[in-house]
Amino acid sequence: MATPAVAVAVLGAGSWGTALAALIARHGFPTTLWGRDAAVVAAIDQRHENPRYLPGIPLPDSLRATTDLAAAVRGADLLLVVVPSHAFTETLRALAPLRPPHAGVAWAAKGFEPGSGRFLHEVATELLGGDVPLAVVTGPSFAKEVAQGLPTALTVQGENTAFVQQVACVLHGPEFRAYTGSDMRGAELGGAMKNVLAVATGVADGMELGLNARTGLITRGLNEMLRLNAAIGGRPETLMGLAGLGDLVLTCTGDLSRNRRLGLALGRGKTVEDAVREIGQVVESVQTADEVMRLADRYGLELPISESVRDVLHGDITPAEGLARLMARERKAEYPEALFQGAQD
Numbered sequence: 011m012a013t014p015a016v017a018v019a020v021l022g023a024g025s026w027g028t029a030l031a032a033l034i035a036r037h038g039f040p041t042t043l044w045g046r047d048a049a050v051v052a053a054i055d056q057r058h059e060n061p062r063y064l065p066g067i068p069l070p071d072s073l074r075a076t077t078d079l080a081a082a083v084r085g086a087d088l089l090l091v092v093v094p095s096h097a098f099t100e101t102l103r104a105l106a107p108l109r110p111p112h113a114g115v116a117w118a119a120k121g122f123e124p125g126s127g128r129f130l131h132e133v134a135t136e137l138l139g140g141d142v143p144l145a146v147v148t149g150p151s152f153a154k155e156v157a158q159g160l161p162t163a164l165t166v167q168g169e170n171t172a173f174v175q176q177v178a179c180v181l182h183g184p185e186f187r188a189y190t191g192s193d194m195r196g197a198e199l200g201g202a203m204k205n206v207l208a209v210a211t212g213v214a215d216g217m218e219l220g221l222n223a224r225t226g227l228i229t230r231g232l233n234e235m236l237r238l239n240a241a242i243g244g245r246p247e248t249l250m251g252l253a254g255l256g257d258l259v260l261t262c263t264g265d266l267s268r269n270r271r272l273g274l275a276l277g278r279g280k281t282v283e284d285a286v287r288e289i290g291q292v293v294e295s296v297q298t299a300d301e302v303m304r305l306a307d308r309y310g311l312e313l314p315i316s317e318s319v320r321d322v323l324h325g326d327i328t329p330a331e332g333l334a335r336l337m338a339r340e341r342k343a344e345y346p347e348a349l350f351q352g353a354q355d
């Protein structure tokens with residue numbers, strides 16, 4: 011059966027928005043990428059390259075790019091928002107009056123609304139209304155590798171099954187597997203929290219603490235994700251899959267990760283400001299660490315690794331003090347007996 015033509019607008023011309031737009035265009039769907047930087051947009055549209063965020067990687071000739079949000083959105087059947095989480099609310103505010111009535115909205119940002127700690131699906135529901143189909147796209151996926159056509163698997167999660175299938179359909183292809191599910195909360199939590207935990211493993215590696223320390227942090231970090239996930243009502247399977255464990259391992263071990271690179275720099279004695287400036291792209295953990303701890307406090311949970319990352323990012327403790335604090339914690343059961351109770355459907 012032929013796939014119906016779905017016109018896609020991707021909002022956000024950074025590394026991830028460009029990689030996803032290129033992927034969808036390569037799959038034959040009419041795709042327009044919106045960005046706010048005129049020089050970058052012109053280079054994508056005319057030279058088929060994003061020289062700022064994906065230099066040297068050819069983009070498909072069919073991919074169109076524009077700085078005109080209304081023009082990008084006009085005629086689109088599917089809107090995919092890929093700006094950093096701190097820009098999500100303002101982008102959705104601008105998008106809401108322009109959205110074609112039948113078009114669903116998906117996003118691939120990882121984080122919370124800064125300041126309020128709201129999940130992005132809560133922001134989307136408030137700004138678009140409860141009837142608009144929504145989905146989150148998340149999982150282990152470095153933009154550069156996707157843009158280069160290397161094999162990748164991620165997950166699309168949302169409650170509107172038809173829309174989730176539509177999003178998965180435009181993403182899925184010979185080099186890209188798009189799995190589906192209906193747990194937006196768990197998926198968003200995993201994508202946001204792995205960035206904070208990647209800083210922790212980066213710090214440990216920057217301090218040359220060894221592979222045991224790295225793996226201990228990944229595993230106990232997963233435990234923190236599972237505990238917070240149980241409190242917010244996400245499904246444990248989501249966190250054991252691509253949106254959780256998968257992205258956690260990728261980001262904690264892969265040097266393409268900007269959050270891991272921030273941790274490495276901190277572990278080697280750099281300041282947060284210098285490290286973020288040198289990375290030169292969005293580093294979501296800087297804000298997400300605060301929001302993870304805000305959520306943890308709301309549910310009365312102790313998340314010692316995430317808390318130490320937050321305190322190091324704020325400059326309240328040094329990486330060495332963070333390590334000492336974690337190692338001085340009391341001996342305890344690996345998993346509390348009640349962890350999974352109440353989290354099952």
Ligand SMILES: NC(=O)C1=CN([C@@H]2O[C@H](COP(=O)(O)OP(=O)(O)OC[C@H]3O[C@@H](n4cnc5c(N)ncnc54)[C@H](OP(=O)(O)O)[C@@H]3O)[C@@H](O)[C@H]2O)C=CC1
Nearest residue numbers: 023024025026027047093094095097119120152153291292
């Ligand atoms: N890169 C990756 O491998 C992956 C990233 N993600 C997530 O995708 C999201 C986007 O990150 P990514 O593309 O990597 O970031 P980049 O740093 O590569 O690019 C950020 C983009 O967002 C734009 N931007 C920043 N602020 C605003 C704003 N207020 N309004 C509109 N556009 C804005 C920037 O524009 P300008 O250049 O003009 O500043 C730039 O185009 C993040 O949440 C990230 O966690 C998820 C999976 C993989």
Ligand SMILES: O=C(CO)COP(=O)(O)O
Nearest residue numbers: 149150151152267268269
């Ligand atoms: O989310 C990502 C990979 O799945 C990208 O991670 P960073 O934002 O740490 O680069």
